[in-house]
Amino acid sequence: MKHTPIAPHVAWFRDAAPYINAHRDRTFVIAFGGEAALQPGFAALLHDIAILQTLGVRLVLVHGARPQIEERLRARGAEIRYVNGLRITDEQALRAVKDAAGSLRVEIEALLSMGLANTPMSGVRVRVSSGNFVTARPLGVRDGVDYQHTGEVRRVDTEGLRRHLQSGEMVLLPPMGYSPTGEIFNLSAEDVAIAAAVALKADKLIFFSDTQDLRDEDQTPITHLTADQAETLLQGPRAIPDELAAHLRSAITACRQTVERVHIVDRRQDGALLMELYTREGAGTLVTGERYERLRPAQIEDVGGILELIHPLEAEGILVRRSREQLELEIERFAVIEQDGMILACAALYPFPEEQVGELACVAVHADYRGGGRAEMLAEYLETRARALGITRLFVLTTRTAHWFRERGFEPGELKALPISRQQMYNYQRNSKIFIKPLPAARRKPG
Numbered sequence: 001m002k003h004t005p006i007a008p009h010v011a012w013f014r015d016a017a018p019y020i021n022a023h024r025d026r027t028f029v030i031a032f033g034g035e036a037a038l039q040p041g042f043a044a045l046l047h048d049i050a051i052l053q054t055l056g057v058r059l060v061l062v063h064g065a066r067p068q069i070e071e072r073l074r075a076r077g078a079e080i081r082y083v084n085g086l087r088i089t090d091e092q093a094l095r096a097v098k099d100a101a102g103s104l105r106v107e108i109e110a111l112l113s114m115g116l117a118n119t120p121m122s123g124v125r126v127r128v129s130s131g132n133f134v135t136a137r138p139l140g141v142r143d144g145v146d147y148q149h150t151g152e153v154r155r156v157d158t159e160g161l162r163r164h165l166q167s168g169e170m171v172l173l174p175p176m177g178y179s180p181t182g183e184i185f186n187l188s189a190e191d192v193a194i195a196a197a198v199a200l201k202a203d204k205l206i207f208f209s210d211t212q213d214l215r216d217e218d219q220t221p222i223t224h225l226t227a228d229q230a231e232t233l234l235q236g237p238r239a240i241p242d243e244l245a246a247h248l249r250s251a252i253t254a255c256r257q258t259v260e261r262v263h264i265v266d267r268r269q270d271g272a273l274l275m276e277l278y279t280r281e282g283a284g285t286l287v288t289g290e291r292y293e294r295l296r297p298a299q300i301e302d303v304g305g306i307l308e309l310i311h312p313l314e315a316e317g318i319l320v321r322r323s324r325e326q327l328e329l330e331i332e333r334f335a336v337i338e339q340d341g342m343i344l345a346c347a348a349l350y351p352f353p354e355e356q357v358g359e360l361a362c363v364a365v366h367a368d369y370r371g372g373g374r375a376e377m378l379a380e381y382l383e384t385r386a387r388a389l390g391i392t393r394l395f396v397l398t399t400r401t402a403h404w405f406r407e408r409g410f411e412p413g414e415l416k417a418l419p420i421s422r423q424q425m426y427n428y429q430r431n432s433k434i435f436i437k438p439l440p441a442a443r444r445k446p447g
């Protein structure tokens with residue numbers, strides 16, 4: 001193979017490939033407000049959504065219609081009534097809801113039916129279906145206010161939705177639902193999206209927002225936070241724009257009900273959806289449902305917890321024995337994952353600065369918490385720490401975990417490749433295998 005520089009598109013394509021593979025056959029629910037349909041970038045947004053569909057993502061689109069409903073009410077000289085942020089949908093408002101939702105539906109279907117050459121839609125056939133998938137019930141009378149045809153989601157026809165998704169159709173859900181009594185109710189698009197995502201056990205729920213992305217005190221975009229952290233942020237003193245706060249609250253609700261990943265993406269940024277889903281950097285905020293676990297450098301107080309974690313593995317001969325004194329002396333070499341004061345996992349990095357190599361050691365995850373990617377997170381964290389120390393190669397000595405390391409880029413190595421001081425300490429009786437990994441480039445943001 002000739003060594004010519006790689007074209008940027010090829011590099012981009014290679015970087016995107018893991019995400020394309022990870023998202024294929026996954027179910028995403030995407031929600032956007034009716035405001036999106038009024039913006040010039042709406043066609044481009046829908047065409048990006050169509051690209052997801054062609055890459056094998058199963059999609060449910062949920063749209064709002066608030067500005068379209070209000071426009072119709074104003075044209076009829078009708079009153080627009082909200083109490084506690086909820087519309088009172090009387091007969092006249094219900095007519096506006098039906099009109100607006102119907103007309104938005106055909107506009108969306110038309111944009112998804114485009115097939116012009118020189119557009120992303122060339123050669124694409126997107127089949128869209130919609131129907132009576134959402135059963136609703138009236139919100140009823142609250143604090144003496146009768147909300148009439150404003151409703152809430154009662155259930156979602158999961159089986160019906162799945163059937164359409166499995167046959168390759170995109171499903172479009174309006175902010176409306178039907179009751180067994182044959183009535184029509186106006187629903188919040190966000191509630192419909194959450195209910196659909198929970199019912200389908202969707203892999204992702206994506207909200208498009210109209211406001212600036214979420215930033216910390218230093219104005220650095222917050223790209224990833226847990227539902228618990230989002231809650232703390234909402235309760236804190238910082239002012240968060242209303243719409244963003246509403247999305248965060250919806251994200252927390254969805255995460256608490258089993259949706260593991262909720263993305264909030266700025267829809268005014270052209271291509272932000274594709275950036276968020278198919279690039280390392282992303283372009284939005286990901287809220288995850290994990291319980292709040294902290295990966296951090298170990299402190300002296302962690303010695304007891306680490307010993308508890310590694311003692312059974314030492315007894316089995318999987319890890320080399322470490323005394324409490326030794327661990328206390330070496331504690332700053334360790335990183336841990338802690339949840340509510342319990343040490344769930346640990347790993348250590350022993351640097352050999354002169355040789356620019358480092359040893360990754362004592363990688364251990366509590367038996368109840370294995371298979372959750374924690375060891376990998378620790379290894380990546382220590383790799384970053386190693387790179388900061390100028391280390392260019394990592395090695396491990398292991399007796400039973402060879403494949404775990406091989407699957408993460410470590411190659412079999414020889415004793416003589418280790419620093420002399422480490423060679424002298426090699427335990428021939430233990431006969432550990434040696435694996436070495438050159439340190440890779442920057443790490444990926446979670447998909």
Ligand SMILES: CC(C)(COP(=O)(O)OP(=O)(O)OC[C@H]1O[C@@H](n2cnc3c(N)ncnc32)[C@H](O)[C@@H]1OP(=O)(O)O)[C@@H](O)C(=O)NCCC(=O)NCCS
Nearest residue numbers: 362363364365370371372373374375376398400401403404
């Ligand atoms: C190895 C260990 C650290 C992995 O922790 P983890 O948090 O479950 O790891 P991850 O979630 O990142 O990876 C899980 C994957 O590793 C695999 N794996 C676990 N132990 C393995 C082993 N001994 N050999 C090969 N693969 C192994 C799992 O099968 C799983 O892969 P799969 O999903 O394809 O089945 C954990 O099993 C452990 O603590 N083992 C005992 C201690 C040990 O062996 N330490 C390494 C010596 S330094």
